[in-house]
Amino acid sequence: MAVWALGINHTTAPLDLRGRFAFAPEQLPPTLDNLREALRTAPQGRLAEAAILSTCNRTEIYCASEAADIAPTLQWLAHSGGISPEELRSHTYMLQGDEAARHAFRVASGLDSMVLGEAQILGQMKDAVRAAEEAGALGQTLNQLFQRSFAVAKEVRSSTEIGAHSISMAAAAVRLAGNLFEDLRQIRILFVGAGEMIELAATHFAAKNPLSVAIANRTLERGEALATRFGGEAMRLADLPTRLHEFDAVISCTASTLPLIGLGAVERALKQRKHRPMFMVDLAVPRDIEPEVGQLGDVYLYTVDDLATVVQAGQAQRQAAVAQAEAIIDTGVRNFMHWMDQRDPANGVVSLIQQLNTQAEHWRAAELARARKLMAKGESTEAVLEALARGLTQKMLHGALAELNTGDGAARERAAQAIQRIFLRKER
Numbered sequence: 001m002a003v004w005a006l007g008i009n010h011t012t013a014p015l016d017l018r019g020r021f022a023f024a025p026e027q028l029p030p031t032l033d034n035l036r037e038a039l040r041t042a043p044q045g046r047l048a049e050a051a052i053l054s055t056c057n058r059t060e061i062y063c064a065s066e067a068a069d070i071a072p073t074l075q076w077l078a079h080s081g082g083i084s085p086e087e088l089r090s091h092t093y094m095l096q097g098d099e100a101a102r103h104a105f106r107v108a109s110g111l112d113s114m115v116l117g118e119a120q121i122l123g124q125m126k127d128a129v130r131a132a133e134e135a136g137a138l139g140q141t142l143n144q145l146f147q148r149s150f151a152v153a154k155e156v157r158s159s160t161e162i163g164a165h166s167i168s169m170a171a172a173a174v175r176l177a178g179n180l181f182e183d184l185r186q187i188r189i190l191f192v193g194a195g196e197m198i199e200l201a202a203t204h205f206a207a208k209n210p211l212s213v214a215i216a217n218r219t220l221e222r223g224e225a226l227a228t229r230f231g232g233e234a235m236r237l238a239d240l241p242t243r244l245h246e247f248d249a250v251i252s253c254t255a256s257t258l259p260l261i262g263l264g265a266v267e268r269a270l271k272q273r274k275h276r277p278m279f280m281v282d283l284a285v286p287r288d289i290e291p292e293v294g295q296l297g298d299v300y301l302y303t304v305d306d307l308a309t310v311v312q313a314g315q316a317q318r319q320a321a322v323a324q325a326e327a328i329i330d331t332g333v334r335n336f337m338h339w340m341d342q343r344d345p346a347n348g349v350v351s352l353i354q355q356l357n358t359q360a361e362h363w364r365a366a367e368l369a370r371a372r373k374l375m376a377k378g379e380s381t382e383a384v385l386e387a388l389a390r391g392l393t394q395k396m397l398h399g400a401l402a403e404l405n406t407g408d409g410a411a412r413e414r415a416a417q418a419i420q421r422i423f424l425r426k427e428r
Contacts, residue, residue, distance in 0.1 A: 007060030019286030020081035042072035117163035192252035245272035
């Protein structure tokens with residue numbers, strides 16, 4: 001069985017390119033079906049297990065099959081984003097076997113994130129696995145890979161201080177806003193969206209006691225629920241153009257495939273504000289705010305990539321924890337590859353295990369049938385149990401005793417050593 005991973009992230013691809021390959025949660029089931037069909041129908045293709053992890057910082061495909069089909073996977077991903085495989089290849093990383101496993105473990109543990117040690121990626125990874133499972137795309141191999149990655153991530157977080165000094169995107173946004181505004185208690189903030197990232201950002205900003213908070217969301221009910229938590233108001237996305245001028249800070253993160261806040265709307269808002277500055281953070285991939293907005297003189301626009309230098313603060317203090325985490329991951333990778341090797345039919349172990357189980361089941365069934373006949377004849381329970389135990393014991397020992405009594409001296413010596421290891425092991 002082969003395992004491979006292919007992806008792009010914040011270190012290999014610019015924001016706008018990553019936006020081409022962002023998949024919303026509701027898109028994952030049909031997308032996984034499409035991917036698996038593409039791999040199955042490719043030249044020398046075969047049906048593969050598959051899972052897709054898509055966040056603002058990365059899109060990654062994990063697959064498992066009889067052999068690695070990396071080229072068809074790259075072709076499928078390139079086609080889904082509307083670019084050529086050649087253009088995409090320079091921005092991707094393609095990993096197989098232990099390197100694919102190591103990458104999955106590092107991602108789950110927060111070692112491959114823009115925010116070193118951040119915990120949000122683990123939840124996103126679990127969501128991706130759940131989506132793959134519900135789509136029927138997750139098999140035993142990928143399930144083992146991800147369950148082991150979750151276990152490794154848990155050990156990393158409980159045994160090291162990898163996240164002790166991490167600064168989240170939301171905290172970074174607050175820090176940048178504090179550099180622009182003298183007093184965050186005097187600003188009006190608009191949050192666009194009502195997902196996990198906006199909830200986190202709103203929590204950080206609310207701690208600064210801003211003058212007012214508003215939540216604009218496509219579903220008004222969900223916006224109202226979040227606004228109630230922070231003592232704010234909810235508004236519809238359709239009202240954004242007419243009310244944008246009211247807000248000093250705008251934090252946006254939705255799953256929209258097109259920008260929600262355009263250059264014209266921001267220009268009109270600035271005119272109404274008499275060019276008082278606006279602080280804007282676009283945490284969405286693809287973008288929620290047109291990039292041209294950042295060229296306006298009175299707008300301070302930041303994207304997820306712009307926050308990179310801020311969130312790296314404190315990284316030096318975490319280097320010792322990183323070394324500890326990598327050691328834990330190394331052990332996890334070795335254990336996973338050992339599990340993979342044990343399941344490889346080429347080494348004969350799986351086949352032998354199956355044969356042993358089949359033989360043992362045959363013995364069990366035969367002795368049970370014999371015991372039932374004895375009970376039907378009126379034999380005592382004690383006599384039936386004695387016969388059952390004796391019969392099973394004789395069947396288990398027959399092959400070993402036969403090996404000890406046949407062949408030359410050297411063969412009998414090898415058999416004796418093997419039988420001692422198997423049957424005479426001391427209980428620990």
